[in-house]
Amino acid sequence: MAALRNMRSLAINLSLVALVILAVEPYGSFGSSRGVPFHFKTDYNGNGNGMCASAVAVHGYKCQEFEVTTDDGYILSVQRIPEGRVGGGGGPNRQPVLLQHGVLVDGVTWLQNSPEQSPAMILADNGFDVWISNIRGTRYSRHHVSLDPNSPDYWNWTWDDLVVHDLPALLGLVFEQTGQKIHYIGHSMGTLMALASFSEGKQLDKVKSAALLSPVAYLSHMTTALGVVAARAFVSEITTIFGLAEFNPRGEPVSDFLKALCAQAGVDCYDLITALTGKNCCLNASIVDHFLKNEPQSTSTKNLVHLSQTVRDGVLSKYDYGSNDFNQAHYGATKPPRYNLTNIPHDLPLFLSYGGQDALSDVQDVETLLDYLKFHNVDKLHVQYIKDYAHADFIIGITAKDIVYNQIISFFRNQG
Structure with missing residues (x-):
């Protein structure tokens, strides 16, 4: 033992x-x-100017800054690229897409390359209404209705709270502003947030489909040299x-x-x-x-x-407080509840893309995830395996437009 x-x-x-x-x-x-x-x-690329000014408008795109407050008081920064630089079609009812970054980065991660190679701008130029999330604690989302980020209380959260508080606020903002169901793209921890939420039947009334890049629901084989x-x-x-x-x-x-x-x-x-x-x-x-x-x-x-x-x-659970008594106080049970991914609706359109060289979102762990999705409707689950890709290639790889994002765009358009 x-x-x-x-x-x-x-x-x-x-x-x-x-x-x-x-x-x-x-x-x-x-x-x-x-x-x-x-x-x-x-x-920090224009920290005081806002993300629109420093990373989007400089390339000739329209960009709007929003703030949304979570139900536990965190004030999140959200950027919108409502249309492409050179048109891109889509008409007056352009489909909204929410981009959710992973851990230890922020929304700028979708804007690192040239406009021709950055996911946010690729989507805008292809007729989508693009929304970019910045979760609590990142540079543009360090405000709260009462807590100071220099206080330990401000940092008393885990990705459970992102599922329960941040994601509903973000999707609610986009839904309220557009009146349409939303296509979701998550990378790394952004995939974890979505899968956990969907498994509990949350946000499904606002999400039209989801593309999950380098999914990290399971991490048991995340081994490194x-x-x-x-x-x-x-x-x-x-x-x-x-x-x-x-x-x-x-x-x-x-x-x-x-x-x-x-x-x-x-x-x-x-x-x-x-x-x-x-x-x-x-x-x-x-x-x-x-x-x-x-x-x-x-x-x-x-x-x-x-x-x-x-x-x-080796399981996907809520935060473990480290003792039976603490868990009992928080959950009414001695062990934290698990997220049951088999509960994800079988007719929810999902696009999963993972890489053969990814040591963080390991192939074996993705296969575990896919096993939980084995009863998903065949015509609603699209799985892409890219032999040469590792974790960062999905976001800032110079070939990602041709290999990944063109496929995602086709997938979204096929959802009607």
């Missing part, structure tokens, strides 16, 4: 390290595997980081932890992203540089703990 507990503890630490460095080390841009390899740009070294050397440092309510990759405690990790023998920070997420096939240096100007973003440490629990337990 002790050995089993140790293995589970190891899995938690592996998952947290992987999730952190996924965002912090974007795509092999560290200068050295010794010394001080972590270098973040401080530009760096993981063994990280877990062996830094189990104690993980507990120190857990003392932080806000997990800020640009902050000194996290930065020091990651610098120390890169100083370990056998760890090559030149190619850390490959060691962690698999070999992305289709990124270029200019996109890496642009990414570093905008990401990573903060999340709550509690959120990372929750994601780590998914690795440890």
